Amino acid sequence: MTGKPFNAFAMAQQQFDRVAELLGLDTATRDLLRWPMREYKFNLPIRLDDGSVKVFRGFRVQHNDARGPGKGGIRFHPRETIDTVRALSMWMTWKCAVADIPLGGSKGGVVCDPHNLSPREQERLCRAWVRQVARDVGPWQDVPAPDVMTNAQHMLWMLDEFETIHGGRYPGFITGKPVGMGGSLGRTEATGYGLVFTLREAFKEMGLRADQASASVQGFGNVAQYAIELFQQLGGRVISVSCWDQADQTAYCYRRKDGVDLSFLRGITDRFGGIDRKKAAAAGYEVTVGDAWIEQDVDVLIPAALEHSVREDNVGKISKRVRVVAEGANGPTTPEADHVLNERKIFVIPDFLANAGGVSCSYLEQVQSNMNYYWKKDEVLGRLDATMTTAFLSVLDVSRRRKLPMRDSAYVVAVSRVAEACRDRGWV
Numbered sequence: 001m002t003g004k005p006f007n008a009f010a011m012a013q014q015q016f017d018r019v020a021e022l023l024g025l026d027t028a029t030r031d032l033l034r035w036p037m038r039e040y041k042f043n044l045p046i047r048l049d050d051g052s053v054k055v056f057r058g059f060r061v062q063h064n065d066a067r068g069p070g071k072g073g074i075r076f077h078p079r080e081t082i083d084t085v086r087a088l089s090m091w092m093t094w095k096c097a098v099a100d101i102p103l104g105g106s107k108g109g110v111v112c113d114p115h116n117l118s119p120r121e122q123e124r125l126c127r128a129w130v131r132q133v134a135r136d137v138g139p140w141q142d143v144p145a146p147d148v149m150t151n152a153q154h155m156l157w158m159l160d161e162f163e164t165i166h167g168g169r170y171p172g173f174i175t176g177k178p179v180g181m182g183g184s185l186g187r188t189e190a191t192g193y194g195l196v197f198t199l200r201e202a203f204k205e206m207g208l209r210a211d212q213a214s215a216s217v218q219g220f221g222n223v224a225q226y227a228i229e230l231f232q233q234l235g236g237r238v239i240s241v242s243c244w245d246q247a248d249q250t251a252y253c254y255r256r257k258d259g260v261d262l263s264f265l266r267g268i269t270d271r272f273g274g275i276d277r278k279k280a281a282a283a284g285y286e287v288t289v290g291d292a293w294i295e296q297d298v299d300v301l302i303p304a305a306l307e308h309s310v311r312e313d314n315v316g317k318i319s320k321r322v323r324v325v326a327e328g329a330n331g332p333t334t335p336e337a338d339h340v341l342n343e344r345k346i347f348v349i350p351d352f353l354a355n356a357g358g359v360s361c362s363y364l365e366q367v368q369s370n371m372n373y374y375w376k377k378d379e380v381l382g383r384l385d386a387t388m389t390t391a392f393l394s395v396l397d398v399s400r401r402r403k404l405p406m407r408d409s410a411y412v413v414a415v416s417r418v419a420e421a422c423r424d425r426g427w428v
């Protein structure tokens, strides 16, 4: 990522300060919500397959649990920092509140690159992470989930370690588990599909038609792939995707103007969302190094990679045709770039609304796990659609009534709910 030095937590606080002013929050509530309630930082000494020991750094941050147990994913990423985890935990609080699910906000991470770790080493890392936080997380305290570079297998190892420590079966401890082992049907699709449910509602509001629309997507991981899947099912055309190339340490954009072939690209993509460049080029994809995804002449941009991808230095490259930015990633747009999007009257579906499908479905998984009774996929996706549509319409309503951009409106809805819960509990 380029541009000026970026600190995700400073950005999350800047966004919060703006809404605190809008809502006229009192000082105690601001002080409470501006920082996480609790933070755990620890070393994870791991025995590698060659017999040596490597020490990794791990985190769990619990931002706010006034509305219910904390909820949030665990990232495995070489550039993970405590500030990124803090920001993500804060965004989780707003995400659960805007979706109106009875959960708070948490996030976790390990500074590591799973590309360079064997499955057994990753298992040891998962188990070690749980051993560090086992007393401070759990179905009624704080419920982890997968995120960037973690998956259902990691969750199952973590569940197994938690259950070994506590002596029992606690499937509600963690979500994103494999189906058949406490996981919910629909969870894999949930974030990408949820994004498209909100995009569908935005299109209705703007009088646009999905079957006449085109999109460019940053990323080709879990969120991106399922967003593309549902957008294409609605008749939309995705003309480019992009991904990070680990060997070259740069991003590449893959473009096909008639629309990308999702199943072909999936077939040449590794489990980290990295596309095989040679095979894509051989199949006729135009491959460009860098940020070309943002310059495409399309109706919709979907940043679905990492934070800090729409910035001051590249927001000017967005084509005049773009009408909607639907943020799949957390924190993709800097406040400066957001200002430009607002000036240009581009309709932004902000991150913690657009990507709330993941946590909403995780909540449904947790409910099923706690009951030990599992629903059919259609039932799960129907409930997810209802949650996402209601959330979108409640934000749109504030946006219309208060004449605010969608991001500010989403913040107004979410922060008011959390502040009210804190007040009702007598915390402030």
Ligand code: NAD
Pocket: 001, 146, 147, 148, 149, 150, 191, 218, 219, 220, 221, 222, 223, 224, 242, 243, 244, 245, 251, 252, 272, 273, 274, 304, 305, 306, 307, 328, 329, 330, 355, 356, 358, 359
């Ligand atoms: P993932 O690891 O499955 O995929 C990430 C993708 O982004 C990969 O294709 C990777 O190559 C690509 N990428 C990374 N850096 C890039 C760059 N600079 N340019 C272009 N592509 C780049 O992760 P994911 O689960 O799809 O998550 C993506 C984003 O969505 C993250 O911000 C995550 O926090 C957020 N999110 C995920 C979920 C979920 O349920 N998975 C839920 C809510 C939010």
